[in-house]
Amino acid sequence: MKKLVNAPRAVVREMLEGLVALAPGQALLDGESVVLRADTPVDAAARKVAVLSGGGSGHEPAHAGYVGAGMLDAAVAGDVFTSPSADAVLAALRAVAGPAGALLVVKNYTGDRLNFGLAAELARAEGIPVETVVVADDVSLHDTVEPARRRGIAGTVLVHKVAGAAAAAGASLQDVAREAREAAEALGTMGVALGPCTVPAAGKPGFTLGEDEIELGLGIHGEQGVRRVPMRSADSLVDTLLTTIVEDRRISAGDRVVLLVNGLGGTPPMELAIVARHALTVLRQGGIRVERAWSGTFLSALEMPGCSLSLLKVDDARLARLDAAAEAPAWPGAGRLPQAPRVQKRPESPESAEASAVETPxxxxxxxxxxxxxxxxxxxxxxxxxxxxxxxxxxxxxxxxxxxxxxxxxxxxxxxxxxxxxxxxxxxxxxxxxxxxxxxxxxxxxxxxxxxxxxxxxxxxxxxxxxxxxxxxxxxxxxxxxxxxxxxxxxxxxxxxxxxxxxxxxxxxxxxxxxxxxxxxxxxxxxxxxxxxxxxxxxxxxxxxxxxxxxxxxxxxxxxxxxxxxx
Known part of the structure; x- marks a missing residue:
């Protein structure tokens, strides 16, 4: 294993120090693996509804990359692929929440639910109003577990954006939580891995794949997928992912959606662009209106090669939340699309006119x-x-x-x-x-x-x-x-x-x-x-x-x- 780390135990703290050193709008909470907005009012009474999220590290740029105006007020980081402690979440709540309360956006993993849930109870006992929204967007588990037990994966970033924009607009805690829950329920994601990743402390890949094998329907913690299949072309994989999401989320012609093409950490922008190209084509051919789209690495699994696709149904109100300004370092911007791919006609070159001239050899x-x-x-x-x-x-x-x-x-x-x-x-x-x-x-x-x-x-x-x-x-x-x-x-x-x-x-x-x-x-x-x-x-x-x-x-x-x- 070759990784640019100093010591496995120091990975998370040193990573957070590096991220905050590059982000003027962020600060580290003393003694905790918590990144928060540097402009958080000292007077708790002056604070709006706070939006917090977090989870295990190794998913960068999530979650610290989404701390900033218009998105998260704080992100709590655990060890690699490990939930942060309830005490760390509670410390984050105390640092950014006030009388207006706080919303915790939690991905649907047992450790996250337990620790964020316990922290919410402790905060409420201290007089801090707290609501929790659980994201379970992994549609690959549709034949495996009931909807409430599905994993939370890359689509969670879109919930961060909706909730953060609602809070920034001055919405109450109940309204912020309602909008976040409705977004989570309208969201579907599915991923594919072309290879495994290596947790620094483990020192070896989480699983092995043959040269011609891939894993469909994986999570974000280096685990295997729902099924192992032969390698396919990018277009064929996109077809499989989109078909599963569209059918599970009951998306049909005329519906309005946004698309998130997410790299899992080891996928170059070239390949993500190829995936985005076909995903947009397929959705448009199906009569589905793609209002916004983003392509990049938003929530990774260390250096895993592969990608996930997320679709979120939108209406005018939800689209306005996604369009609202945000200053988080990892949020890519508006995601606006041209009405159709633009290809301009190439001007005729002088040699083309010459070649068409008739001349005796x-x-x-x-x-x-x-x-x-x-x-x-x-x-x-x-x-x-x-x-x-x-x-x-x-x-x-x-x-x-x-x-x-x-x-x-x-x-x-x-x-x-x-x-x-x-x-x-x-x-x-x-x-x-x-x-x-x-x-x-x-x-x-x-x-x-x-x-x-x-x-x-x-x-x-x-x-x-x-x-x-x-x-x-x-x-x-x-x-x-x-x-x-x-x-x-x-x-x-x-x-x-x-x-x-x-x-x-x-x-x-x-x-x-x-x-x-x-x-x-x-x-x-x-x-x-x-x-x-x-x-x-x-x-x-x-x-x-x-x-x-x-x-x-x-x-x-x-x-x-x-x-x-x-x-």
Missing amino acids: LPGMDRVRQAALRVAEAFEVSESRLTALDSAAGDGDLGLSLVRGAEAIRALPDASWTNPSRALTALGNALRRSIGGSSGPFYATALLRAARRLAEGPVDASAWAEAFDVAVSAVSELGGARPGDRTMLDALRPAADAFAKAVREGKSPREAWGAAVQAAEAGAEATSQMQPRLGRASYLGARAVGVPDAGAAAVVIWMKALTPALG
């Missing part, structure tokens, strides 16, 4: 096209080799990138092959669109620069040599590399120089190109003994030595592929 252009297609074939055949070379000192994407480039070359229309300048321009534009990373811009810049040189006059061997030279110079200018830096230039520059020299000496194009290929091979092989000075490989330093540069190797591949076309 110059003699020999069929040979140029065949040469380009040989390069495409060479890229496809060499994918695995280039991937292996690039993985040794880079990110391993060069092989796949050049295969995409090959597909783009094959897709060029007939109008691209009417003269050398147009052909190189079309190739450059195709490669810049299809090849990611650094290779796309390098090849596109080189080809476009060469195309401009060939457009200046007659195209003979000398013109091709000059075009090759300016193309290589363009690569150097764009990336800042020089021969010896262990890049594609270590193959390109000697090849261009050798080709130009052979042409000046009156050698045939085929002989000149042969000399260029030999120079490129020697340059590419020499990179295996160079320490990289540019690009991702430079981060490895001496560890990259011993393997040729993948970009230089790719140069040799396409140069050899061109050889049969030269006569």
